[in-house]
Amino acid sequence: GAVVSQHPSRVICKSGTSVKIECRSLDFQATTMFWYRQFPKQSLMLMATSNEGSKATYEQGVEKDKFLINHASLTLSTLTVTSAHPEDSSFYICSAIRGRGNQPQHFGDGTRLSIL
Amino acid sequence: GENVEQHPSTLSVQEGDSAVIKCTYSDSASNYFPWYKQELGKGPQLIIDIRSNVGEKKDQRIAVTLNKTAKHFSLHITETQPEDSAVYFCAARGGGFKTIFGAGTRLFVKA
Numbered sequence: 468g469a470v471v472s473q474h475p476s477r478v479i480c481k482s483g484t485s486v487k488i489e490c491r492s493l494d495f496q497a498t499t500m501f502w503y504r505q506f507p508k509q510s511l512m513l514m515a516t517s518n519e520g521s522k523a524t525y526e527q528g529v530e531k532d533k534f535l536i537n538h539a540s541l542t543l544s545t546l547t548v549t550s551a552h553p554e555d556s557s558f559y560i561c562s563a564i565r566g567r568g569n570q571p572q573h574f575g576d577g578t579r580l581s582i583l
Numbered sequence: 584g585e586n587v588e589q590h591p592s593t594l595s596v597q598e599g600d601s602a603v604i605k606c607t608y609s610d611s612a613s614n615y616f617p618w619y620k621q622e623l624g625k626g627p628q629l630i631i632d633i634r635s636n637v638g639e640k641k642d643q644r645i646a647v648t649l650n651k652t653a654k655h656f657s658l659h660i661t662e663t664q665p666e667d668s669a670v671y672f673c674a675a676r677g678g679g680f681k682t683i684f685g686a687g688t689r690l691f692v693k694a
Contacts, residue, residue: 473626499680510672510686511627560626564680569615569634572682574626 470494471563473575481583482553488546488578490561496541497563501572502534505558517544551582585610587675589685597693602660604688606673609654613675616656617682618647621670630671631658663692 470493478486490500498519503511515531517523517538525531533555535547544563548555560577564570586609596602608616614635619627633640633647633656640647644663649656656675660667673685 471626501680501682508689510684513681516680562626569676571617571629571632573629574619576626577624579624 471497471561471573471575473561473578475578476576477579477581479581479583480551483550484582486548486551486580488548488559488561488580490544490546490563490575492542492563492565492573495563495565497544497565498541500538500544500561500563502536502544502546503560503562505560505577507558511560514546548580551580553582556580556582585613585675585677585681585683587673587683587685589673589688591688592686593689593691595691595693596663598663598665600663602658602663602667602690602692604658604671604673604690606656606658606675606685607654608656608675608683610675610677611654612677615676616647616649617674617676618645618658619672619674619684621672621687623669627672660690663690665692665694668692 472491474489500517502514514529515523515525517536519538523536538544562572562574589606617632620630621627631645633649644661646659670687672687674682676682
């Protein structure tokens with residue numbers, strides 16, 4: 468079945484560090500990938516939608532210079548949290564849709580980011 | 584824009600009983616309704632989905648119903664087991680790829 472792999476699963480780093488999170492679709496080509504942020508006991512908040520080979524579309528209120536997204540191939544998207552601060556600590560989850568059309572969305576296992 | 588409401592926020596059932604989670608959506612153009620199960624520290628996993636041309640779909644102990652007129656859809660889990668304990672999210676998607684999620688239901692199945 469459709470598998471989405473996300474790395475790393477856990478990051479702890481100092482304030483001011485930039486952190487890169489990778490999202491890979493292992494057995495399918497993902498023309499569209501999504502990045503979500505989830506606070507404890509809350510729902511998923513869409514941050515941005517990325518399409519292979521084009522710029523990401525950010526949701527209102529999400530700083531694109533803070534959260535850099537690159538979708539360089541049909542199987543890989545990356546999220547870089549630049550100059551991370553404690554308020555950026557959260558659970559970040561990527562997801563991907565196989566091909567085009569109205570297909571199911573499959574999620575990675577998330578990255579727990581803790582900024583000290 | 585689309586809004587998805589989910590109830591209840593917390594649900595506690597005895598093992599073997601049924602659990603029902605209900606959602607409503609606002610955008611009549613929505614045509615795809617997935618349900619996800621999220622265990623602690625993991626990403627959401629798709630457990631069942633239904634499209635707008637279908638009223639009901641079943642997969643073993645899990646079933647989903649859709650009432651397009653009322654803009655309601657529900658998840659039914661029968662013969663619940665302790666391993667069903669998790670957070671469940673309903674979602675709705677319209678013509679684009681953007682999926683709107685409900686607030687989630689924390690299900691506790693007591694042995």
